Amino acid sequence: MALLQISEPGKGTLPHEHRHAVGIDLGTTNSLIASVISGQATIIQDEDNVKIIPSIVHYKDKELLIGESAKKRQLDDPKNTISSVKRLMGKSLSDVNPKDFVIELEDGNGTIGIKTNVGLKSPVEISAEILRHLRLLAEKRLGHEIKGAVITVPAYFDDAQRQATKDAAKVADINVLRLINEPTAAALAYGLDKKVEGNFVIYDLGGGTFDISILRLDKGLFEVIATHGDSSLGGDDFDQLIEQWIIKDANIPMEDVKIRQRIKEVARKTKESLTTKPKVMIDELEGINKELSKEAFASLSAHLTEKTISCIKLALHDANLTTDQITGVVMVGGSTRMPNIQAAVKNFFGMPLLNNINPDEVVALGAAEQANILAGNTNHDLLLLDVTPLSLGIETMGEIVERIIPRNSTLPVALAQEFTTYQDGQTGMVIHVVQGERDLVKDCRSLGKFTLKGIPPMVAGAAKIRVTFQVDADGLLSVSAKELSTGVESSIEVKPSYGIDDKQIKEMLASSFSSAESDKENRALAEVKVEGKQIITMIQEALNADKALLNKNEIDLIYKSINELTNMLEQEDRNQIEQKITHLNEVTADFAERRMDHSINKALAGKKIDTLEL
Amino acid sequence: MTQNFFDTFNLPVLFNIDIDMLNHQYRTLQKTIHPDRFVNATDAEKKQSLQKSTQINDAYQVLKDPIKRASHIISLHQVLKENTLPPDFLMQQMEWEEEFETINDLEQVQLFSDKIDGEKKMLMDLLAMDLDEKKDWESATNIIGKLKFITNLFLRIQQKKLSMDNS
Numbered sequence: 001m002a003l004l005q006i007s008e009p010g011k012g013t014l015p016h017e018h019r020h021a022v023g024i025d026l027g028t029t030n031s032l033i034a035s036v037i038s039g040q041a042t043i044i045q046d047e048d049n050v051k052i053i054p055s056i057v058h059y060k061d062k063e064l065l066i067g068e069s070a071k072k073r074q075l076d077d078p079k080n081t082i083s084s085v086k087r088l089m090g091k092s093l094s095d096v097n098p099k100d101f102v103i104e105l106e107d108g109n110g111t112i113g114i115k116t117n118v119g120l121k122s123p124v125e126i127s128a129e130i131l132r133h134l135r136l137l138a139e140k141r142l143g144h145e146i147k148g149a150v151i152t153v154p155a156y157f158d159d160a161q162r163q164a165t166k167d168a169a170k171v172a173d174i175n176v177l178r179l180i181n182e183p184t185a186a187a188l189a190y191g192l193d194k195k196v197e198g199n200f201v202i203y204d205l206g207g208g209t210f211d212i213s214i215l216r217l218d219k220g221l222f223e224v225i226a227t228h229g230d231s232s233l234g235g236d237d238f239d240q241l242i243e244q245w246i247i248k249d250a251n252i253p254m255e256d257v258k259i260r261q262r263i264k265e266v267a268r269k270t271k272e273s274l275t276t277k278p279k280v281m282i283d284e285l286e287g288i289n290k291e292l293s294k295e296a297f298a299s300l301s302a303h304l305t306e307k308t309i310s311c312i313k314l315a316l317h318d319a320n321l322t323t324d325q326i327t328g329v330v331m332v333g334g335s336t337r338m339p340n341i342q343a344a345v346k347n348f349f350g351m352p353l354l355n356n357i358n359p360d361e362v363v364a365l366g367a368a369e370q371a372n373i374l375a376g377n378t379n380h381d382l383l384l385l386d387v388t389p390l391s392l393g394i395e396t397m398g399e400i401v402e403r404i405i406p407r408n409s410t411l412p413v414a415l416a417q418e419f420t421t422y423q424d425g426q427t428g429m430v431i432h433v434v435q436g437e438r439d440l441v442k443d444c445r446s447l448g449k450f451t452l453k454g455i456p457p458m459v460a461g462a463a464k465i466r467v468t469f470q471v472d473a474d475g476l477l478s479v480s481a482k483e484l485s486t487g488v489e490s491s492i493e494v495k496p497s498y499g500i501d502d503k504q505i506k507e508m509l510a511s512s513f514s515s516a517e518s519d520k521e522n523r524a525l526a527e528v529k530v531e532g533k534q535i536i537t538m539i540q541e542a543l544n545a546d547k548a549l550l551n552k553n554e555i556d557l558i559y560k561s562i563n564e565l566t567n568m569l570e571q572e573d574r575n576q577i578e579q580k581i582t583h584l585n586e587v588t589a590d591f592a593e594r595r596m597d598h599s600i601n602k603a604l605a606g607k608k609i610d611t612l613e614l
Numbered sequence: 615m616t617q618n619f620f621d622t623f624n625l626p627v628l629f630n631i632d633i634d635m636l637n638h639q640y641r642t643l644q645k646t647i648h649p650d651r652f653v654n655a656t657d658a659e660k661k662q663s664l665q666k667s668t669q670i671n672d673a674y675q676v677l678k679d680p681i682k683r684a685s686h687i688i689s690l691h692q693v694l695k696e697n698t699l700p701p702d703f704l705m706q707q708m709e710w711e712e713e714f715e716t717i718n719d720l721e722q723v724q725l726f727s728d729k730i731d732g733e734k735k736m737l738m739d740l741l742a743m744d745l746d747e748k749k750d751w752e753s754a755t756n757i758i759g760k761l762k763f764i765t766n767l768f769l770r771i772q773q774k775k776l777s778m779d780n781s
Binding site (some may be wrong): 105176177219220221264270313314317366373374377381383384385409410411412413414422470535538539584585586588589591592593595596597600602605 | 624639641642643644645646647648649650651653655656657658659660661662663664666667670671672674706722773774776
């Protein structure tokens with residue numbers, strides 16, 4: 001079945017022979033990049049030996065600052081200094097309350113546009129600047145080009161948010177090996193070296209998001225069995241409570257963004273101080289002199305703490321587990337430093353918490369481990385099986401959602417649904433895909449309206465269109481369609497109506513601050529040549545191993561295609577090389593299937609030996 | 615033709631399945647063909663891996679769940695029919711529904727939950743006999759209909775318990 005990919009048009013991930021792979025924690029507040037160096041996952045430090053890079057970008061005329069240097073400009077130029085952009089990823093203007101932001105937001109053709117001195121910037125572009133900064137930093141420190149990255153996202157991110165993250169990586173010129181969930185990454189960091197088994201709860205409270213995940217670790221398999229969470233609950237909300245508490249009864253001009261920024265800063269510092277001190281005096285703001293105690297803060301934020309405990313209960317229910325069946329509780333995210341949070345979680349589970357890896361670093365470290373495994377640099381036979389965080393559905397009559405893929409389904413997952421036409425000669429139809437748990441379309445997140453075109457004209461009800469919804473290992477949706485009575489599939493187009501398309505990504509790449517056009521073309525040509533050489537090597541290896549699965553005609557056909565590609569590689573025509581690569585992939589498709597079936601049979605046949613080993 | 619999911623895992627067609635063996639075979643297969651194993655492969659292989667891995671997840675979901683597994687076994691022998699529930703079971707349904715509405719403390723909910731769970735286990739045993747020994751597809755289809763209702767009721771009881779716990 002030819003899949004019409006909507007999630008990632010023009011996909012062609014570059015295979016690589018040398019494997020410098022990194023893990024990236026692209027956080028709401030801070031970002032980190034890590035790599036496995038000499039067998040050990042290590043956070044990569046910048047030139048000032050700083051590991052934690054604030055997720056802040058500052059735009060001013062020709063100047064672009066990222067990280068700590070951008071953070072310093074937050075007070076004197078808040079409108080051009082963008083922080084917490086992760087909260088805007090994959091969202092439209094109607095999803096957020098612009099009043100919550102110091103920066104100015106605009107409608108950016110379905111997505112959000114952020115007004116800056118250098119024009120309208122999208123959250124994808126801003127995230128891409130942070131990612132590019134991290135990539136360059138790692139390349140400089142490691143002395144090698146980064147060939148692939150695992151990027152973490154909150155487990156609760158929906159399809160649009162995941163897609164936006166992957167788009168940002170593309171704009172930053174990063175080859176994404178896999179998107180993985182932050183809590184899962186944390187579990188990897190804890191589980192790999194310890195060889196633990198059992199059910200683990202990952203409590204992840206970050207700057208802007210809260211996730212609860214339950215994982216089963218068993219014989220080299222990490223299986224996510226349930227996730228729950230709140231995509232808009234995090235440390236920032238605790239800051240806001242302190243902020244409101246400070247402002248309350250004080251006479252502060254709210255329209256002054258600089259003062260608001262300053263109060264925000266004081267609130268955050270107060271929260272941080274309360275992790276070690278019993279009380280904090282707030283007197284550095286004019287006209288304010290107040291004291292906040294640990295206990296007062298705990299009761300001020302009790303409803304937020306309770307909200308996270310309710311999420312744990314729901315996740316346990318979904319996993320069909322009780323607290324006494326839990327082997328360990330892993331604490332992740334800087335916000336879990338708050339003593340009231342630690343106490344509440346410890347009390348709920350009645351056991352000591354796993355918190356010996358720095359909660360700011362644990363996600364990036366786990367992502368680096370996974371990147372190392374995916375790049376093939378290690379013999380770990382560990383496999384991660386993740387789940388869909390939210391149900392996928394389609395709109396039916398009366399704006400009711402029909403659920404097609406339930407949440408907590410193990411990835412990859414697909415479901416086929418048959419549709420028919422209701423008018424004579426109808427050649428198109430629209431399928432509205434939504435994500436969420438509610439029954440009404442308006443209460444769910446709209447992922448897009450996909451237009452099927454090119455249905456052969458027939459009488460009403462005669463056409464049978466099978467639409468396949470596939471969610472891949474990254475948790476991203478693609479839709480393919482086929483008309484069954486005539487077998488027409490290639491002419492049916494599937495177009496997303498939401499998010500950004502391939503053309504826009506290319507434009508962003510072109511307008512980005514780095515490298516000139518000619519460099520880009522040269523690099524693209526070089527990359528496609530490497531890809532061509534590698535695919536030839538891989539297919540020759542496959543032929544050496546499993547030639548017996550093919551007949552002479554088939555072998556000849558493959559060699560012919562290899563020769564054509566080899567000849568083309570000596571020329572400088574990128575398009576032609578790409579075409580020959582595509583051709584080689586096509587003529588080896590059957591071979592790939594037979595090899596896959598062959599290894600499945602081998603795996604099943606080897607079961608007795610396996611059982612003995614266990 | 616319905617694809618035989620038991621074949622996917624090289625297991626005999628039985629309702630009383632060896633769950634450990636199913637889990638083991640599932641893991642072995644995913645470790646072999648999951649897309650994570652083909653990150654550096656050709657596009658043709660990636661596509662294959664995605665498809666096979668998806669199929670194996672699908673087959674596993676069906677075999678893991680007793681009701682889906684039972685329906686699958688029947689579908690291997692005959693076209694699945696809509697089941698009509700016998701009148702006495704409809705009466706029973708109404709009684710249970712009434713009881714579900716009236717129970718209002720944790721202890722009562724727990725007692726009711728245990729009763730329904732017992733009912734479920736009994737039907738499961740009957741189902742196993744119908745499918746694995748008597749090969750009585752008609753009777754099995756009826757039991758599946760009852761079990762669907764009971765499973766749903768059991769889920770609602772658990773939710774009620776959870777919301778009582780929370781308040």
